[in-house]
Amino acid sequence: MTARVGIVTFPGSLDDRDAARAxxxxxxxxxxxxxxxxxxxxxxxxxxPGGFSYGDYLRCGAIARFAPIMADLxxxxxxxxxxxGICNGFQILCEAHLxxxxxxxxxxxRFIDRCxxxxxxxxxxxxxxxxxxxxxxxxxxKSGEGAYVADEATLAxxxxxxxxxxxxxxxNPNGSAxxxxxxxxxxxxxxxxxxxxxxxxxxxxxxxxDGLGFFTAAVRQxxxx
Amino acid sequence: xxxxxxxxxxxxxxxxxxxxxxxxxxxxxxxxxxxVRRMLGRRPTDSELAIYSVMWSEHCxxxxxxxxxxxxxxxxxxxxxxxxxxxxxxxxVDIGQGYAVTxxxxxxxxPSYVEPFQGAATGVGGIVRDILAMGARPVAVMDALxxxxxxxxxxxRVLPGVVGGVAFxxxxxxxxxxxxxxxxxxxxxxxxxxxxxxxxxMRHGDLRLAAAQGEGNHVILFGSRTGPDGIGGASxxxxxxxxxGAAGQAAKRPSVQVGDPFMEKLLIECCLELNAAGLVVSxxxxxxxxxxxxxxxxxxxxxxxxxxxxxxxxxxxxTLTPAEILMSxxxxxxxxxxxxxxxxxxLAICARWEVPATVIGEVTATGRLEVTWHGELVVxxxxxxAADQGPVxxxxxxxPASQDALAADDPxxxxxxxxxxxxxxxxxxxLASPGLADKTWVTEQYDRHVRGDTVLAMPxxxxxxxxxxxxxxxxxxxxxxxxxxxxxxxxxxxxLALAEAYRNVAATGARPVAVTNCLNFGSPxxxxxxxxxxxxxxxxxxxxxxxxxxxxxxxxxxxxQTGQVAIYPTPVVGVLGVLDDVRRRLSQRFxxxxxxxxxxxxxxxxxxxxxxxxxxxxxxxxxxxxxNLAAERSLAxxxxxxxxxxxxxxxxxxxxxxxxxxxxxxxxxxGQGCRVTAPGDPFVSLFSExxxxxxxxxxxxxxxxxxxxxxxHGVPAQVLGTVGGDSLDVAGLFSVxxxxxxxxxxxxxxxxxx
Numbered sequence: 001m002t003a004r005v006g007i008v009t010f011p012g013s014l015d016d017r018d019a020a021r022a023x024x025x026x027x028x029x030x031x032x033x034x035x036x037x038x039x040x041x042x043x044x045x046x047x048x049p050g051g052f053s054y055g056d057y058l059r060c061g062a063i064a065r066f067a068p069i070m071a072d073l074x075x076x077x078x079x080x081x082x083x084x085g086i087c088n089g090f091q092i093l094c095e096a097h098l099x100x101x102x103x104x105x106x107x108x109x110r111f112i113d114r115c116x117x118x119x120x121x122x123x124x125x126x127x128x129x130x131x132x133x134x135x136x137x138x139x140x141x142k143s144g145e146g147a148y149v150a151d152e153a154t155l156a157x158x159x160x161x162x163x164x165x166x167x168x169x170x171x172n173p174n175g176s177a178x179x180x181x182x183x184x185x186x187x188x189x190x191x192x193x194x195x196x197x198x199x200x201x202x203x204x205x206x207x208x209x210d211g212l213g214f215f216t217a218a219v220r221q222x223x224x225x
Numbered sequence: 226x227x228x229x230x231x232x233x234x235x236x237x238x239x240x241x242x243x244x245x246x247x248x249x250x251x252x253x254x255x256x257x258x259x260x261v262r263r264m265l266g267r268r269p270t271d272s273e274l275a276i277y278s279v280m281w282s283e284h285c286x287x288x289x290x291x292x293x294x295x296x297x298x299x300x301x302x303x304x305x306x307x308x309x310x311x312x313x314x315x316x317x318v319d320i321g322q323g324y325a326v327t328x329x330x331x332x333x334x335x336p337s338y339v340e341p342f343q344g345a346a347t348g349v350g351g352i353v354r355d356i357l358a359m360g361a362r363p364v365a366v367m368d369a370l371x372x373x374x375x376x377x378x379x380x381x382r383v384l385p386g387v388v389g390g391v392a393f394x395x396x397x398x399x400x401x402x403x404x405x406x407x408x409x410x411x412x413x414x415x416x417x418x419x420x421x422x423x424x425x426x427m428r429h430g431d432l433r434l435a436a437a438q439g440e441g442n443h444v445i446l447f448g449s450r451t452g453p454d455g456i457g458g459a460s461x462x463x464x465x466x467x468x469x470g471a472a473g474q475a476a477k478r479p480s481v482q483v484g485d486p487f488m489e490k491l492l493i494e495c496c497l498e499l500n501a502a503g504l505v506v507s508x509x510x511x512x513x514x515x516x517x518x519x520x521x522x523x524x525x526x527x528x529x530x531x532x533x534x535x536x537x538x539x540x541x542x543x544t545l546t547p548a549e550i551l552m553s554x555x556x557x558x559x560x561x562x563x564x565x566x567x568x569x570x571x572l573a574i575c576a577r578w579e580v581p582a583t584v585i586g587e588v589t590a591t592g593r594l595e596v597t598w599h600g601e602l603v604v605x606x607x608x609x610x611a612a613d614q615g616p617v618x619x620x621x622x623x624x625p626a627s628q629d630a631l632a633a634d635d636p637x638x639x640x641x642x643x644x645x646x647x648x649x650x651x652x653x654x655x656l657a658s659p660g661l662a663d664k665t666w667v668t669e670q671y672d673r674h675v676r677g678d679t680v681l682a683m684p685x686x687x688x689x690x691x692x693x694x695x696x697x698x699x700x701x702x703x704x705x706x707x708x709x710x711x712x713x714x715x716x717x718x719x720x721l722a723l724a725e726a727y728r729n730v731a732a733t734g735a736r737p738v739a740v741t742n743c744l745n746f747g748s749p750x751x752x753x754x755x756x757x758x759x760x761x762x763x764x765x766x767x768x769x770x771x772x773x774x775x776x777x778x779x780x781x782x783x784x785x786q787t788g789q790v791a792i793y794p795t796p797v798v799g800v801l802g803v804l805d806d807v808r809r810r811l812s813q814r815f816x817x818x819x820x821x822x823x824x825x826x827x828x829x830x831x832x833x834x835x836x837x838x839x840x841x842x843x844x845x846x847x848x849x850x851x852x853n854l855a856a857e858r859s860l861a862x863x864x865x866x867x868x869x870x871x872x873x874x875x876x877x878x879x880x881x882x883x884x885x886x887x888x889x890x891x892x893x894x895x896g897q898g899c900r901v902t903a904p905g906d907p908f909v910s911l912f913s914e915x916x917x918x919x920x921x922x923x924x925x926x927x928x929x930x931x932x933x934x935x936x937x938h939g940v941p942a943q944v945l946g947t948v949g950g951d952s953l954d955v956a957g958l959f960s961v962x963x964x965x966x967x968x969x970x971x972x973x974x975x976x977x978x979x
Contacts, residue, residue, distance in 0.1 A: 018676065021677055021694075051399060052486075054487065055397065055485070110392075113668075113671060142672050144396075205677050
């Protein structure tokens with residue numbers, strides 16, 4: 001038996017293929033899920049991949065949040081299903097209120113594709129337990145609306161409760177509040193990450209293999225039951 | 226032009242032969258209009274006039290260039306790799322293991338000047354659909370950009386818009402941008418060049434050609450609805466010079482299309498699924514000249530007829546006339562020929578991707594293109610007359626007398642730096658010049674990681690894409706052009722562009738196999754421009770024959786001039802190479818200390834058209850560097866062999882700015898210094914732009930094996946020094962710390978564009 005990780009394709013999803021490859025490299029089975037279908041096909045975890053779902057029209061993630069599959073995903077996530085939202089996936093998780101805050105236009109107003117270091121702040125989640133607390137890893141940030149924002153009380157709460165999963169380590173690239181690169185929910189099963197770990201799984205095609213840990217951790221966790 | 230119910234029908238045209246028609250406003254000459262009348266035996270209807278005006282435009286018909294472009298086929302070297310060539314939407318090249326790739330570069334110069342963001346965005350969209358129409362999955366894009374002086378106020382308007390448009394469209398499609406060019410020169414101030422390239426991958430069996438076949442088969446239009454955007458884009462915009470002045474540009478703004486990359490992403494996935502399901506007999510993208518072009522070309526190439534009900538076309542604007550619908554260049558549309566029994570499944574797949582699709586007609590055996598509007602016949606022509614039998618011009622060409630004075634203005638007269646501190650300053654000035662400066666400000670706006678198959682991307686010499694994850698099969702792609710060299714000698718300059726792109730591909734260890742081109746010139750009605758064009762085409766055809774790399778397709782962009790001032794002749798050449806295993810690719814990065822730095826090739830005193838002459842003296846004159854294609858070929862074979870054998874840690878081609886700039890780039894890319902000598906005349910050694918050269922870093926311990934390999938290929942090799950340290954150190958002359966090099970290199974573009 002192997003861990004079955006669902007990857008949702010919305011109209012305009014782009015990094016779904018990359019997320020599937022990362023799951024496979026981590027030893028899991030990638031199960032493709034379609035936005036317009038109902039049901040999660042019994043997967044053990046779900047990744048919402050990067051891209052421009054619905055062309056980012058209206059607001060990033062605002063339309064995808066109402067896709068039929070979300071009607072099944074949201075209650076499953078609230079019941080503990082491991083969910084990782086990467087980039088556009090993070091935006092969708094915020095729009096679906098599975099995570100607090102929102103992602104807005106980069107402070108420089110331009111799209112950024114950059115290999116950069118992030119510090120793993122919380123290793124208590126399903127997705128980050130293969131890292132050491134404070135470990136710095138190199139991943140790929142590629143987004144135009146990647147600046148994390150939330151009201152002061154929410155930001156303070158995230159910090160106090162240790163719900164910030166990752167922070168930018170080598171300078172703030174996009175104006176994110178408190179250098180936040182990723183957050184989690186209170187239960188720790190839902191994680192949103194602005195940079196892309198799935199683009200850092202092989203030195204041949206990315207800055208290294210530092211990102212693979214997100215996927216191996218989840219696959220191992222599921223296997224351990 | 227008239228609306229519903231009062232359309233200008235074929236019957237009416239036959240009865241009202243004297244009615245004046247606006248052929249000149251639509252871009253046709255009096256002679257061309259008379260030719261249409263003769264072919265039809267009557268005056269054309271409004272709709273027919275619309276079709277001929279766009280199909281016979283320079284942009285669509287290649288009427289001034291066609292007789293010259295034949296050389297690409299006539300002189301083509303024998304190649305077993307070519308599965309489809311010139312005349313198709315894009316050339317298709319066999320790369321082995323059952324895979325084929327298709328690639329093409331195309332201009333979107335005029336729209337990008339009028340409306341930089343949408344002009345550039347739809348340039349990317351258009352070339353991607355060309356690739357899609359061949360049955361391939363688009364997998365990467367590149368952009369070759371040229372602007373006026375970097376510090377000119379209008380460049381601050383045009384460049385950020387163009388870069389933003391390329392980024393917006395390509396990023397939203399999920400296509401990695403793996404390279405291209407960025408150059409500045411005053412000659413492009415009134416005519417920036419925006420050339421976009423797309424690469425697609427397919428299995429051999431996926432190849433689709435644009436030809437309507439099978440009587441009774443359905444004609445399906447799918448994708449975006451048709452609107453009033455881009456009407457006459459091919460004729461009044463792309464095939465005429467700008468009149469000059471802001472008012473002229475504003476008046477042409479409605480001719481620029483508006484892009485919706487989200488719809489195009491859905492179209493890509495939808496088309497690939499339709500192909501995989503075997504539901505497509507033939508397919509064509511709608512680009513320049515929209516429905517006119519797609520229907521006429523499909524019918525002409527299929528040797529069949531076609532009947533189309535224009536009122537079935539879904540519209541964004543219900544007031545459009547039949548002629549406007551035929552001419553509209555609304556983006557994100559495709560046309561397919563489908564067997565009637567497959568139509569239901571075809572429409573179902575489109576619906577799943579939320580792509581509107583409509584049956585608008587069928588293939589007939591009449592040999593005529595017949596278009597109706599609410600039941601009335603508004604077009605009845607032989608499709609070949611629009612698609613293939615337009616006028617062909619043998620435009621007069623004359624070498625301008627000023628060419629001699631230009632050649633006589635030898636850069637040898639320019640004061641040269643000699644002492645160490647002067648040479649050091651010259652290097653830093655070159656690195657900080659906008660054309661040679663670090664391009665991160667631009668390239669960071671492009672997603673180069675999506676799809677996870679990008680092995681090399683800018684600032685590497687060529688982009689490398691992995692095609693097969695199991696075997697490591699991949700391709701390398703580079704584009705190059707040098708308007709300054711071509712201004713001095715269009716024949717040699719074009720061969721130098723070809724040679725540089727070829728060398729760039731070779732520097733990754735790939736085997737160059739095929740060529741595409743985008744020929745950017747001024748007005749073909751100017752004999753001196755026509756001379757530049759004919760020399761350039763001859764140079765490219767001869768060069769490709771010598772290098773054994775056939776031209777698979779391309780694009781001609783004329784009328785790149787404002788008023789009487791034409792751009793420098795700027796052919797941009799794209800070369801595609803094959804890597805049997807991308808894990809063996811070479812990067813320009815000096816990866817670690819200890820490797821031996823070796824110069825390959827022969828250096829002469831060659832500064833005509835050089836970056837140094839431009840940056841230090843604002844000078845353009847003399848002769849461009851000598852072309853030696855046999856030496857280029859030997860160098861390429863050597864680099865591929867050395868990469869295959871694992872002898873090299875890095876390889877970097879030497880071009881603009883010479884050896885010194887190449888060394889600085891390799892040092893900065895890897896964060897490693899080097900200590901080298903500059904043999905002979907240090908200035909010539911460091912800054913000459915002699916072609917057929919590269920600098921490599923040889924893996925420690927295999928120096929002899931590499932020297933032997935160089936000797937066996939007849940490539941001169943000279944050891945310059947060793948990689949290591951934290952400065953670029955030229956023995957006895959100067960030393961520059963990497964931090965200082967980096968500061969000079971990286972500050973230029975952010976300082977200009979924020």
